[in-house]
Amino acid sequence: MQTVPAPREITTEPRRSDKVFRRVVTAGGLSSLGILGLITVFLGYRGSGIIFEQGFSFITSADWTVSYDESGEVVESSFGLAAMLVGTILSALVAVVVAVPVSVAMALFLNFYSPPSLRKFLIAIIDLMAAFPSLLFGLWGFLVLMPSVEYWAKLLNKYLGFIPIFDVDVYIFTRSPFIAGVVLAIMIIPIITSVSREVFSQTPLDRIQAAFALGATRWSMIKAVVIPYGRSGVIGGAMLGLGRAMGETVAVYTVLNIVFQVNWQILLGAGGNVASLIILRFGEANLYEIDALMAAGLALFMLTLLVNGLADFIVKRTGKSGR
Amino acid sequence: MSSLSDVANAKAPRTGPNRALGTGLEARGVHAWFTKHHALADVSLDFAPGSVTALIGPSGCGKSTFIRTLNRMHEFIPGAAMAGEVLLDGKDVYAPGIDVTKIRLQIGMVFQKPNPFPSMTIGENVLSGLKLAQLKTENKDDLMEECLERAGLWKEVKDRLGAHGGSLSGGQQQRLCIARALAVSPQVLLMDEPCSALDPGSTLRIEETIRQLSETMTIVIVTHNMQQAARVSDYTAFFLSDGGPGQMVEYAPTTEIFSRPKDKRTEDYVTGRFG
Amino acid sequence: MSYENVKPRSPWKASKKDRLINASIFLATLVFSFVFVLISPLSGKLGYFVTFFVTYALANAALSFKRYSVKAAKDSAIQVLIVCGSLLAVLPIASIVFTVISKGYKGIQPHIFVEDMSLATATDPISNGGLLHAITGTLTMVAIAMVLSVPLGILTALYLTEIRGRFSRPIRFLVQAMSGVPSVVAGLFILSAVIYPITKANSGFMGSLALTILMIPTVARTSEEVLKLIPEDLREAGTALGGTQWRTVAMIVVPAARSGLITAVILGVARIIGETAPLLLVTGGGDKVNPNPFDGAMGSLPYYIWKSFGSGSEDGITRAWAGLLVLLVIIIILFSLARLLSSRKVSR
Numbered sequence: 001m002q003t004v005p006a007p008r009e010i011t012t013e014p015r016r017s018d019k020v021f022r023r024v025v026t027a028g029g030l031s032s033l034g035i036l037g038l039i040t041v042f043l044g045y046r047g048s049g050i051i052f053e054q055g056f057s058f059i060t061s062a063d064w065t066v067s068y069d070e071s072g073e074v075v076e077s078s079f080g081l082a083a084m085l086v087g088t089i090l091s092a093l094v095a096v097v098v099a100v101p102v103s104v105a106m107a108l109f110l111n112f113y114s115p116p117s118l119r120k121f122l123i124a125i126i127d128l129m130a131a132f133p134s135l136l137f138g139l140w141g142f143l144v145l146m147p148s149v150e151y152w153a154k155l156l157n158k159y160l161g162f163i164p165i166f167d168v169d170v171y172i173f174t175r176s177p178f179i180a181g182v183v184l185a186i187m188i189i190p191i192i193t194s195v196s197r198e199v200f201s202q203t204p205l206d207r208i209q210a211a212f213a214l215g216a217t218r219w220s221m222i223k224a225v226v227i228p229y230g231r232s233g234v235i236g237g238a239m240l241g242l243g244r245a246m247g248e249t250v251a252v253y254t255v256l257n258i259v260f261q262v263n264w265q266i267l268l269g270a271g272g273n274v275a276s277l278i279i280l281r282f283g284e285a286n287l288y289e290i291d292a293l294m295a296a297g298l299a300l301f302m303l304t305l306l307v308n309g310l311a312d313f314i315v316k317r318t319g320k321s322g323r
Numbered sequence: 324m325s326s327l328s329d330v331a332n333a334k335a336p337r338t339g340p341n342r343a344l345g346t347g348l349e350a351r352g353v354h355a356w357f358t359k360h361h362a363l364a365d366v367s368l369d370f371a372p373g374s375v376t377a378l379i380g381p382s383g384c385g386k387s388t389f390i391r392t393l394n395r396m397h398e399f400i401p402g403a404a405m406a407g408e409v410l411l412d413g414k415d416v417y418a419p420g421i422d423v424t425k426i427r428l429q430i431g432m433v434f435q436k437p438n439p440f441p442s443m444t445i446g447e448n449v450l451s452g453l454k455l456a457q458l459k460t461e462n463k464d465d466l467m468e469e470c471l472e473r474a475g476l477w478k479e480v481k482d483r484l485g486a487h488g489g490s491l492s493g494g495q496q497q498r499l500c501i502a503r504a505l506a507v508s509p510q511v512l513l514m515d516e517p518c519s520a521l522d523p524g525s526t527l528r529i530e531e532t533i534r535q536l537s538e539t540m541t542i543v544i545v546t547h548n549m550q551q552a553a554r555v556s557d558y559t560a561f562f563l564s565d566g567g568p569g570q571m572v573e574y575a576p577t578t579e580i581f582s583r584p585k586d587k588r589t590e591d592y593v594t595g596r597f598g
Numbered sequence: 599m600s601y602e603n604v605k606p607r608s609p610w611k612a613s614k615k616d617r618l619i620n621a622s623i624f625l626a627t628l629v630f631s632f633v634f635v636l637i638s639p640l641s642g643k644l645g646y647f648v649t650f651f652v653t654y655a656l657a658n659a660a661l662s663f664k665r666y667s668v669k670a671a672k673d674s675a676i677q678v679l680i681v682c683g684s685l686l687a688v689l690p691i692a693s694i695v696f697t698v699i700s701k702g703y704k705g706i707q708p709h710i711f712v713e714d715m716s717l718a719t720a721t722d723p724i725s726n727g728g729l730l731h732a733i734t735g736t737l738t739m740v741a742i743a744m745v746l747s748v749p750l751g752i753l754t755a756l757y758l759t760e761i762r763g764r765f766s767r768p769i770r771f772l773v774q775a776m777s778g779v780p781s782v783v784a785g786l787f788i789l790s791a792v793i794y795p796i797t798k799a800n801s802g803f804m805g806s807l808a809l810t811i812l813m814i815p816t817v818a819r820t821s822e823e824v825l826k827l828i829p830e831d832l833r834e835a836g837t838a839l840g841g842t843q844w845r846t847v848a849m850i851v852v853p854a855a856r857s858g859l860i861t862a863v864i865l866g867v868a869r870i871i872g873e874t875a876p877l878l879l880v881t882g883g884g885d886k887v888n889p890n891p892f893d894g895a896m897g898s899l900p901y902y903i904w905k906s907f908g909s910g911s912e913d914g915i916t917r918a919w920a921g922l923l924v925l926l927v928i929i930i931i932l933f934s935l936a937r938l939l940s941s942r943k944v945s946r
Contacts, residue, residue, distance in 0.1 A: 026757055254907075396838060503835075
């Protein structure tokens with residue numbers, strides 16, 4: 001019987017240049033941690049006063065008022081984000097519900113239906129669309145899309161009005177969370193499409209061919225092989241889109257009627273969005289109210305972190321199944 | 324078809340070890356691990372200066388792992404560990420305080436797939452080792468020509484040294500990689516299946532190059548191709564794993580391995596009964 | 599032996615007859631949906647769109663069913679749906695580009711590229727004033743943001759692909775989280791961390807800092823993708839030649855990835871060049887050309903567009919569209935450059 005010696009410790013003393021290199025790169029790599037940490041610290045520092053003052057009503061109340069006397073001293077103030085948070089989540093959800101089927105169809109088309117020449121062109125177009133400024137979506141949404149969407153909203157209300165979220169108390173269909181949602185959907189379609197396209201294109205070719213060799217039609221192949229393989233990626237892409245939709249500012253501000261009242265009726269022309277609130281109030285806010293806006297920013301930041309964390313978790317969790 | 328032992332015998336007889344090339348490279352009781360997996364056990368081998376040693380054996384027998392322990396490329400795999408000693412000119416290359424980059428300058432390496440640097444021209448590729456290790460040379464053009472000449476590539480590329488390495492054929496790229504390794508004048512050249520990605524014609528050219536290079540340096544070549552081992556090497560080591568860690572079963576002059584192997588397992592392998 | 603009589607064929611391709619049938623179904627459906635919308639209560643673009651695709655899907659399914667099977671019918675109906683979905687994804691972009699060009703071209707006059715708004719207001723006719731200050735401001739801010747974010751972004755990518763240390767997983771997550779930071783939050787952060795406690799004044803540099811935060815994740819993620827494509831054996835070859843890690847990365851890995859890294863930078867710029875919200879909070883948005891990013895309000899294209907649109911007047915809106923057209927052209931140029939370079943991501 002031979003005895004196996006204990007493994008030797010491999011001592012590598014890197015050159016000084018390598019030590020410096022590794023330290024510099026590590027420091028650069030940690031910059032994202034530093035920046036995210038600083039954002040939390042500074043927004044927390046400025047906003048915590050307001051959050052403690054308001055307590056739970058900061059997220060449960062919908063009232064956002066502040067009044068001053070002649071000398072500029074705050075007489076009365078109430079900062080509640082409920083309407084804005086509900087509005088943010090509502091319009092972002094509408095966006096994801098509209099965008100996901102369209103994006104998945106587009107991703108499938110690009111991978112399995114499109115002629116190669118068209119594919120290259122379409123991919124370039126979709127990627128370009130992801131780089132369009134949000135202002136552009138906002139103005140286009142306001143001037144071009146709004147009349148059409150108003151008409152669709154009326155149809156939805158007429159035929160599906162019995163479902164509570166499609167009901168409206170007052171017949172005002174312009175500048176509703178639904179319209180904001182549709183504009184946001186158009187903004188996040190490129191994001192979800194490119195993520196889905198990427199994962200679909202990684203489907204192992206031998207599995208696709210195996211399905212065809214068993215007599216599958218294109219669709220039954222996609223259902224049996226591509227969708228199970230790419231599902232987690234699509235969900236991850238949708239969550240990324242959700243995060244983006246919740247943080248969008250100017251596009252929503254342009255098309256949405258911001259009202260400090262919790263509203264669950266997506267077709268009604270009254271909604272909210274935390275990011276737009278910040279832009280709306282910033283111009284006339286004094287330092288005291290700005291602290292409240294910082295607190296609102298912190299809440300929004302935490303919300304997007306949560307959604308991103310969730311996306312990461314879902315992709316990692318479901319990533320193993322079906323592969 | 325001639326038998327492998329005929330091939331091994333057909334080579335020109337060689338003079339003894341060329342002591343002018345240093346005392347050579349020696350492995351003493353080398354083990355290697357990947358995390359918990361014991362990949363290689365207790366290999367001791369003395370590579371005579373100016374000789375060509377072929378390492379043969381079936382896949383997964385630890386021969387590639389072994390040559391990667393020789394120039395300390397093994398430690399790049401996360402979780403790698405080793406035991407034993409590797410002596411170069413009598414000094415342990417794993418001793419604390421050793422400058423690893425100097426070791427790798429003295430023990431060059433050619434990889435399985437040709438890998439010229441994509442951002443550099445043919446000429447820059449040859450001299451890249453000097454730049455990487457910040458070495459000075461008096462006459463770059465002479466060195467470039469000499470290295471390409473020794474790698475058997477000079478005639479084919481002398482008119483397009485400014486072209487990109489990727490424009491060469493696979494076999495030419497591999498000879499370019501050999502020239503690149505030669506430029507820093509190593510004592511030992513490790514070749515990890517250098518011909519496995521090449522066609523038979525290019526393989527023959529590389530083998531000629533190997534024979535010529537062995538006049539001036541020590542060469543260790545890992546190969547799957549027993550014909551190749553018989554054609555180019557002076558000594559052959561047979562590696563095998565019986566499910567456990569890979570071990571060296573037999574080491575002998577190449578002519579003996581292919582004509583009168585001592586171990587039954589070696590005989591089965593070189594006669595093609597398994598592997 | 600001669601093969602002159604053998605003609606190459608592609609029996610799997612659609613025959614002339616098939617194509618004729620497809621075209622006639624398409625035309626018939628088109629006519630049908632036109633008539634149907636006329637006589638039914640449906641109306642408008644949506645009406646045509648829906649009727650056409652439902653009928654077209656049904657017609658295709660019926661044809662496949664007659665020829666093959668239920669399974670084939672389902673397959674062709676779904677194919678139509680997928681094409682319809684793709685069209686829905688592409689239609690907005692066509693409409694957006696069309697709108698910007700048709701509304702913006704009136705506002706594009708030579709003088710707007712040499713004048714600023716110091717002597718004009720947004721509601722003035724377009725012949726007064728221009729957007730020189732906005733273009734110079736945007737270029738200045740983006741250039742500074744580039745200088746700050748490119749090193750950090752590429753270092754982050756190098757950490758993930760070259761060092762692969764124990765922070766790799768958390769950093770990959772943090773970079774993703776950072777790409778989700780709402781742009782308005784980046785503005786608030788600069789406000790709270792730099793403007794209120796330190797400078798007490800808006801400036802172009804503050805805008806650059808906010809844009810830097812938004813640009814880093816794009817640069818880092820794209821660079822990581824590019825560096826991952828560099829084959830491992832190049833790094834090994836560099837090390838085996840006696841190169842230290844630093845020299846191997848600097849001389850082999852980064853040059854091999856050069857065009858891809860440039861693409862990453864361009865995509866990062868395209869991401870931030872149209873950002874509006876943070877600039878509204880921290881730059882002050884001046885009306886005249888300001889060459890000093892560290893002192894005084896600085897204009898920018900997004901701010902100019904925002905302000906012109908916000909004025910609500912006819913002329914203001916024309917101004918806004920002209921500004922958007924300029925911005926869009928810049929983005930498309932940047933994007934085409936990135937495409938051109940990334941078509942040879944790894945020059946091998």
